[in-house]
Amino acid sequence: TLFKKESFLVPLFLVLFGTTIAVYALSGQFIPVRSAIYLLPFIVIFQAYGLKESILKLSMRWFSQDSQTRLMYVLVSSYLIGCFFLLTVGKYKNLHSDSGNPYELTRSYLKNNAGPNDLIISSLHDTVGGFYLGAMIREKNFNIYKNGRIENIYYLAPKVGESKIELDMVYPDIKKVKFLPLDKFKPVVSFENKGVRPSAVHIFKRKVEIYPVVDLNQSDLLIPGYYGNYKKVCNTQVDGQGIRVKCYGSKMSCAKHLLTLSVKKIDLQFILFHHINDRGTKTVSYASMKSMDQSEKSRKENQDFTLLPDIYRFNDLVNNINDMDPYRKNVDLIDVSLQKMGGSKNILF
Numbered sequence: 316t317l318f319k320k321e322s323f324l325v326p327l328f329l330v331l332f333g334t335t336i337a338v339y340a341l342s343g344q345f346i347p348v349r350s351a352i353y354l355l356p357f358i359v360i361f362q363a364y365g366l367k368e369s370i371l372k373l374s375m376r377w378f379s380q381d382s383q384t385r386l387m388y389v390l391v392s393s394y395l396i397g398c399f400f401l402l403t404v405g406k407y408k409n410l411h412s413d414s415g416n417p418y419e420l421t422r423s424y425l426k427n428n429a430g431p432n433d434l435i436i437s438s439l440h441d442t443v444g445g446f447y448l449g450a451m452i453r454e455k456n457f458n459i460y461k462n463g464r465i466e467n468i469y470y471l472a473p474k475v476g477e478s479k480i481e482l483d484m485v486y487p488d489i490k491k492v493k494f495l496p497l498d499k500f501k502p503v504v505s506f507e508n509k510g511v512r513p514s515a516v517h518i519f520k521r522k523v524e525i526y527p528v529v530d531l532n533q534s535d536l537l538i539p540g541y542y543g544n545y546k547k548v549c550n551t552q553v554d555g556q557g558i559r560v561k562c563y564g565s566k567m568s569c570a571k572h573l574l575t576l577s578v579k580k581i582d583l584q585f586i587l588f589h590h591i592n593d594r595g596t597k598t599v600s601y602a603s604m605k606s607m608d609q610s611e612k613s614r615k616e617n618q619d620f621t622l623l624p625d626i627y628r629f630n631d632l633v634n635n636i637n638d639m640d641p642y643r644k645n646v647d648l649i650d651v652s653l654q655k656m657g658g659s660k661n662i663l664f
Contacts, residue, residue: 417506417516418447431458433467445633456649460587465525472517482627539572582656589649595641601652627653
């Protein structure tokens with residue numbers, strides 16, 4: 316019917332619909348719903364018009380022309396009312412609204428029970444975890460950095476039965492790795508909703524009482540020289556309470572400075588890296604301390620020497636939720652990472 320009436324909407328819809336399919340088909344990508352949502356008004360118009368015409372066509376044989384219009388309104392109204400009840404009746408029951416929102420309940424529990432110096436590790440979906448818990452996680456990371464201690468570690472998991480915490484490895488490969496054992500974590504509470512869109516948050520806790528092995532302030536950071544790729548010297552200058560290091564053409568900078576620490580090979584270290592980022596998510600930021608567990612001769616001969624240890628980051632998107640804009644400048648961040656200390660007392664920063 317629309318084609319016979321030569322409606323302007325028909326060719327416009329077909330052009331938009333065909334162009335959308337062609338662009339994504341030729342590019343080999345899936346069509347994101349948000350990029351095709353502009354077609355929704357046309358689809359709704361066609362659905363309504365098609366329903367109206369279908370009722371008129373089917374009623375022509377049994378009803379007069381005057382009765383057809385009244386019948387059409389009655390049937391369309393009944394259809395819409397039926398759809399309304401179909402979509403709403405039992406909706407809240409199916410959502411298990413009495414169970415509550417697990418993420419909201421988790422935030423409330425941590426707000427009432429977690430201390431200011433407690434580290435939160437989240438394995439929840441980044442966008443959901445960031446929305447409900449991002450501000451709390453960033454606040455506690457700042458407190459840990461400022462106060463210099465971790466009293467407890469809370470682990471948030473979407474499921475039970477895990478033996479290790481899955482972390483994001485950023486060096487030497489970028490992948491997810493089950494690394495930190497859960498055997499010393501105690502389950503404290505679980506929140507679960509078994510509705511049509513089930514979700515759950517299981518909270519584990521471990522008391523640790525961790526204090527800094529070393530605290531590098533501005534004066535400490537100004538002592539060493541910094542260099543980038545091919546030993547190219549970096550430009551270092553005082554910036555606020557810290558320093559700004561510019562290594563042109565190099566994504567990594569190393570300090571010519573050795574620290575002497577009393578550590579064991581099996582020890583793990585948390586590194587809290589307080590920095591100002593100007594590049595958003597275009598770059599991954601972290602600090603590392605390499606245990607120099609080989610002799611100088613072995614290092615010169617390149618015998619199984621790695622520049623950095625395996626590095627794992629926590630809540631990379633949750634912690635850096637303010638850093639999602641790649642054009643935003645002066646973003647104050649504290650990135651938390653975990654790595655093995657190694658067996659040598661000589662530590663390269």
